[in-house]
Amino acid sequence: GGVGNDPESENILSEFKTSSVLSDSAREKNIFIHGKLADREAVVILEKTPIREDSLDELFMGSKLSLEMRNDIYSTYRLQAPPQLNEIKATVVCPATEKHVKKYQRQESFLVEETGEDYQSITLPYIQKQSFSVQWVHNILEKKAEAEKIVYEDPEPEVGFVLLPDFKWDQKQVDDLYLIAIARQRDIRSLRDLTAEHLPLLQNIFQRGKEAILQRYKLPASKLRVYLHYQPSYYHLHVHFTKLGYEAPGCGVERAHLLADVIQNLQSDSRFYKSRTLYFPLRADDGLLGRFREAGRL
Amino acid sequence: GGVGNDPESENILSEFKTSSVLSDSAREKNIFIHGKLADREAVVILEKTPIREDSLDELFMGSKLSLEMRNDIYSTYRLQAPPQLNEIKATVVCPATEKHVKKYQRQESFLVEETGEDYQSITLPYIQKQSFSVQWVHNILEKKAEAEKIVYEDPEPEVGFVLLPDFKWDQKQVDDLYLIAIARQRDIRSLRDLTAEHLPLLQNIFQRGKEAILQRYKLPASKLRVYLHYQPSYYHLHVHFTKLGYEAPGCGVERAHLLADVIQNLQSDSRFYKSRTLYFPLRADDGLLGRFREAGRL
Structure with a gap:
């Protein structure tokens, strides 16, 4: 980032250019991405955070709910939570070497x-x-x-x-x-x-x-x-x-x-x-x- | 909910009262909660959704980023995403019987x-x-x-x-x-x-x-x-x-x-x-x- 910018508020990922998804897990809700950050090789790892028991009340009160399906006693919804109660953990490796890329690549x-x-x-x-x-x-x-x-x-x-x-x-x-x-x-x-x-x-x-x-x-x-x-x-x-x-x-x-x-x-x-x-x-x-x-x- | 309310926009979970967490998984980012919904027994299941490859660009552009740690080439951030790109799936069982509660209870x-x-x-x-x-x-x-x-x-x-x-x-x-x-x-x-x-x-x-x-x-x-x-x-x-x-x-x-x-x-x-x-x-x-x-x- 440029001199004098506050690194806390600047979104350096807005300039990230994805080259490929190295691996992801629908079960663990994470994704490993290879790409470029201001012309340097980078790996970005995103992982959703666990749902915290102590934030449940706030989550139920402050979210927007959309019904998806209702069948007898069962119903499902899409819930849109306040962003601060539903953060994603982002890890950036930059500059990343070929070794990093290989490490995060899904291996058969x-x-x-x-x-x-x-x-x-x-x-x-x-x-x-x-x-x-x-x-x-x-x-x-x-x-x-x-x-x-x-x-x-x-x-x-x-x-x-x-x-x-x-x-x-x-x-x-x-x-x-x-x-x-x-x-x-x-x-x-x-x-x-x-x-x-x-x-x-x-x-x-x-x-x-x-x-x-x-x-x-x-x-x-x-x-x-x-x-x-x-x-x-x-x-x-x-x-x-x-x-x-x-x-x-x-x-x-x-x-x-x-x-x-x-x-x-x-x-x-x-x-x-x-x-x-x-x-x-x-x-x-x-x-x-x-x-x-x-x-x-x- | 009351007669005439649109079930799509009404947040029925805002009146949910948690009694206990039946089980949760930090790995899978889900939680099973027993509680009451308008005086009826209910089980609510929340699970974060997988990160979708086709939403990555929008996610990187539209999120707020806070630096947590920086060490050499590694840095970690908390990312606050636009709610519509980071939904939580909510499943409601209501009225729930004792059998439901037992089914979702973590079993040793x-x-x-x-x-x-x-x-x-x-x-x-x-x-x-x-x-x-x-x-x-x-x-x-x-x-x-x-x-x-x-x-x-x-x-x-x-x-x-x-x-x-x-x-x-x-x-x-x-x-x-x-x-x-x-x-x-x-x-x-x-x-x-x-x-x-x-x-x-x-x-x-x-x-x-x-x-x-x-x-x-x-x-x-x-x-x-x-x-x-x-x-x-x-x-x-x-x-x-x-x-x-x-x-x-x-x-x-x-x-x-x-x-x-x-x-x-x-x-x-x-x-x-x-x-x-x-x-x-x-x-x-x-x-x-x-x-x-x-x-x-x-």
Whole structure:
């Protein structure tokens, strides 16, 4: 904006030129738009705000109502509310790089079928070559970072773990409770590395994790969904604890594996996760998907 | 409202008196409210509308913007839009019965642990006593209802099935594709009844279901999530086909079982689902939950 203008009252978006909609969600009432703001690349994100209980009276009194449909005891209306009671949150990224645009672009996913042999010949070499850094995980285990966030810790080197809130959870309410238990053992990459010898570790995380959450958040085990991801987003064994009823991202059957099932599977077959065919989604831009494609496995 | 008033312009909600919020969703921007409308019980549902791509230019031009935060290339604003570009959908149920109020009341769920013995002693007797009607399923199989909706059918009595859109899917876009395959065999209640003898049926549904969806909707198997529910909502074997990436209700790991996994499990152990401990959520008002409670299993 020009010098001397009040940024509070100036509508910089009035000069925004839309190039394309990157993604949108009718369910979540948001939209991600790529365009130009005064000749610079920009991404604008609009999201409607939640309806606040404390503004209901004012909303009902101050709105304009138009009947759409009436049928027996049911009727629907379009309600036009005073603008200050019905704001939209706008986020502007400017100048935006190609990376930003790609990040917000809706990404298609593909379901991959990975046999035990595929893991050895495709996935494991890919993971090893990428050597994804888990330094930030080691920092947590060594209390070099996020030490103040730790909810519970078991220092035992073989079966021990650290429990702390996932960064997606703001901890303001338990409705969307999301904690992560990180194993102290450093050589377990994922589900594929687990055998019956890890049962004491898994049972310890399951049992003590549930106890710690009951104590700190008053949520009993019957309100928790406890699971691992495959593929995980980082290759150091960790377990997700989320509140049952909260549709946490990644809790779908195509990616999540209940810890209780993992334990049962290893109890009946120590090599279960060596030989089992596993299914998981990969985004179109994931390097691993390219490897499966090259191998003719897609 | 009074006689002679124009129902289009009268704001009947201005006299609505809120008693309590039954439920709300910050994610979906909706709220369900119980209260009184002119001394009659009523439920009012408000939901913000999706942001429409074709109104973006007008929205950017006509809104008032207030800066909230600026950090490097990122800034956030509160945007006040012209009311006609930012409507709220209002649904009124009046007079509302206690049943309506209960229906919209947020229901807590509890995770239940069901051993093979629990199934025999608690769940099976409950299912049998309730004798839930599946007449509507038989009507579909006999083409007495919904015949025009059938996408594919295999008439073979042992391995045959009917594939049709789930009633939740409006079929206007494949983004939220949701189909159901209903087995012709009538004596399979759920996952718990499956043994290795049902593998030809399951493999037939899996294979031909995927082929039919590819042909009709041009969606390959790598874009599908194919699964069973346990507990199912009706006790006649059926399989869910939903689009990968669409967060269909009930696709969470706590209730969904990938058909590919069910097949693998039965291949390695014909009695897998007789002996396996299964986990599933039950709503607080579900009669089966009461049985587990009475049996001291919760």
